[in-house]
Amino acid sequence: xxPEELVLSNLKRVMDPELNINVVDLGLIYDIDFSxxxxxxxxxxxTTPGCPLHDSIISGVKYCIEDLKQFSAVEVNLxxxxxxxxxxMTPEAxxxxxx
Amino acid sequence: xLGNTKNETNIKLPFSFILFSLPCLIGSMALIxxxxxxxxxxxxxxxxxxxxxxxxxxxxxxxxxxxxxYQLVPVAFLTPIWNERxxxxxxxxxxxxILFFAHSLFHNPESALVPGLITLxxxxxxxxxxxxxxxxQAKPNVLTLFVGTALFSLLTxxxxxxxxxxxxxxxxxxxxxxxxxKSHILLGTAGWFTLLIFGFSYKMVPMFSLSHGYSMKPAKYxxxxxAAGLSAAVISFFTEKNSLLTIALMFLAGGFAFFTWHMxxxxxxxxxxxxxxxxxxxxxxxxxxxxxHLGAFLCSLTGSFESTIGxxxxxxxxxxxxxxIMGYLFKIIPFLWWTWKYSKEIGKRNVPSxxxxxxxxxxxxxxxxxxxxxxxxxxxxxxxxxxxxxxxxILTVGASLVxxxxxxxxxxx
Numbered sequence: 001x002x003p004e005e006l007v008l009s010n011l012k013r014v015m016d017p018e019l020n021i022n023v024v025d026l027g028l029i030y031d032i033d034f035s036x037x038x039x040x041x042x043x044x045x046x047t048t049p050g051c052p053l054h055d056s057i058i059s060g061v062k063y064c065i066e067d068l069k070q071f072s073a074v075e076v077n078l079x080x081x082x083x084x085x086x087x088x089m090t091p092e093a094x095x096x097x098x099x
Numbered sequence: 100x101l102g103n104t105k106n107e108t109n110i111k112l113p114f115s116f117i118l119f120s121l122p123c124l125i126g127s128m129a130l131i132x133x134x135x136x137x138x139x140x141x142x143x144x145x146x147x148x149x150x151x152x153x154x155x156x157x158x159x160x161x162x163x164x165x166x167x168x169y170q171l172v173p174v175a176f177l178t179p180i181w182n183e184r185x186x187x188x189x190x191x192x193x194x195x196x197i198l199f200f201a202h203s204l205f206h207n208p209e210s211a212l213v214p215g216l217i218t219l220x221x222x223x224x225x226x227x228x229x230x231x232x233x234x235x236q237a238k239p240n241v242l243t244l245f246v247g248t249a250l251f252s253l254l255t256x257x258x259x260x261x262x263x264x265x266x267x268x269x270x271x272x273x274x275x276x277x278x279x280x281k282s283h284i285l286l287g288t289a290g291w292f293t294l295l296i297f298g299f300s301y302k303m304v305p306m307f308s309l310s311h312g313y314s315m316k317p318a319k320y321x322x323x324x325x326a327a328g329l330s331a332a333v334i335s336f337f338t339e340k341n342s343l344l345t346i347a348l349m350f351l352a353g354g355f356a357f358f359t360w361h362m363x364x365x366x367x368x369x370x371x372x373x374x375x376x377x378x379x380x381x382x383x384x385x386x387x388x389x390x391x392h393l394g395a396f397l398c399s400l401t402g403s404f405e406s407t408i409g410x411x412x413x414x415x416x417x418x419x420x421x422x423x424i425m426g427y428l429f430k431i432i433p434f435l436w437w438t439w440k441y442s443k444e445i446g447k448r449n450v451p452s453x454x455x456x457x458x459x460x461x462x463x464x465x466x467x468x469x470x471x472x473x474x475x476x477x478x479x480x481x482x483x484x485x486x487x488x489x490x491x492x493i494l495t496v497g498a499s500l501v502x503x504x505x506x507x508x509x510x511x512x
Binding site: 013014015017018019020047048049050051052053054055056057059060061063064067084085086089094097098099 | 171174175176177305306309311370371372373437445446447450451452453454
């Protein structure tokens with residue numbers, strides 16, 4: 001498993017408690033970058049800028065990477081551009097929401 | 100990057116307001132139960148009804164709205180609460196003031212000035228808190244306009260209320276007492292609650308339905324129409340021009356109709372096809388509010404506004420304001436408790452979803468019984484039917500009791 005796959009697999013533990021779908025399948029993770037000093041940089045968004053679960057989801061993402069021994073540090077960049085759209089969801093997540 | 104995302108409020112603050120509000124809801128509903136004779140005869144200016152109305156509006160609806168705002172403003176406007184410690188002091192002052200005020204209105208309305216001033220102090224502290232919080236918002240938007248105007252309406256309504264108590268005691272501006280009274284009611288209900296619900300609906304409806312790609316442009320027209328209606332109505336009260344009041348009611352109904360249409364447009368763009376039951380009740384309050392607005396306009400047009408405003412206002416407060424708040428509380432309370440208990444656990448272990456925190460299906464019988472009770476009371480006021488009033492109010496008290504139980508039972512999860 002390459003580092004990106006490892007991170008994505010671990011981030012699937014972070015569920016959006018309102019939708020009960022993980023942040024990866026929701027398409028909230030925009031980019032994963034690794035710096036030379038063992039730091040993982042996650043660029044992500046939320047489904048809406050005023051999401052009340054803002055802090056909880058971000059701290060969950062941070063914890064899930066810190067939990068991996070391969071990385072010495074983690075930085076989470078929360079961005080609103082480009083805005084999240086439903087098109088970013090996996091077919092499985094889409095199916096769950098659309099019933 | 101992570102540091103500037105810390106917008107969550109200490110959960111004890113919104114919870115204090117919401118838990119305080121629950122006995123006020125039951126108390127106000129129980130008080131109304133024993134005032135059937137006066138209510139069905141449209142005699143609303145009775146001390147016990149004043150007390151029940153203020154316990155309901157201030158003790159339940161306002162305290163719940165304040166609690167919800169302490170939670171929602173930081174996340175919706177992306178700015179932390181200005182001063183949480185000040186928030187707890189504000190809670191204590193307002194809670195004491197409201198209970199003292201309701202007690203004074205019941206026993207001796209002429210002594211309500213001091214408790215009214217204490218309540219005013221609490222509300223002014225809340226307004227200061229919100230002003231200091233919102234001014235830090237990096238990019239004000241149309242939501243800021245709705246919420247800001249709602250807060251301004253609340254301030255004006257409270258000041259007018261204090262003028263009324265002062266006028267009763269001293270005869271100050273007694274010639275304008277009726278105009279002040281009507282403006283107080285209008286700004287406290289349509290100005291404060293409706294604009295606040297409009298504003299937060301623009302945040303909560305897309306959030307709970309996962310709607311995307313809709314236009315926010317109609318919100319400007321909603322605001323313009325509704326604010327114009329409010330201003331024209333206040334002017335009509337002071338100038339005693341019925342034709343202007345009819346025009347004002349047309350603008351208010353127009354603004355509400357625009358809002359209803361806009362909400363439909365937003366919901367058409369939703370990803371989540373099966374909406375939660377409690378959320379559907381909050382949405383059901385919108386057509387109810389629209390029907391009441393249209394009813395008020397038509398009554399004014401036919402010259403029967405004065406004789407129907409009592410039960411229209413009653414239905415407005417309960418079927419629009421209360422139903423919206425109750426529907427949204429089914430969503431807000433589980434979120435608050437979840438944040439308190441599981442926020443730090445996300446990603447570390449399996450945590451329950453928000454749906455598992457509260458029995459959403461229970462909202463169907465509880466809120467249906469509440470609606471049925473209110474409808475039956477509204478009809479009983481129109482028909483002066485005592486048995487229908489009592490059965491309707493018993494149903495409403497029962498539904499309120501179960502509602503409060505469901506809210507409190509979340510704490511066990």
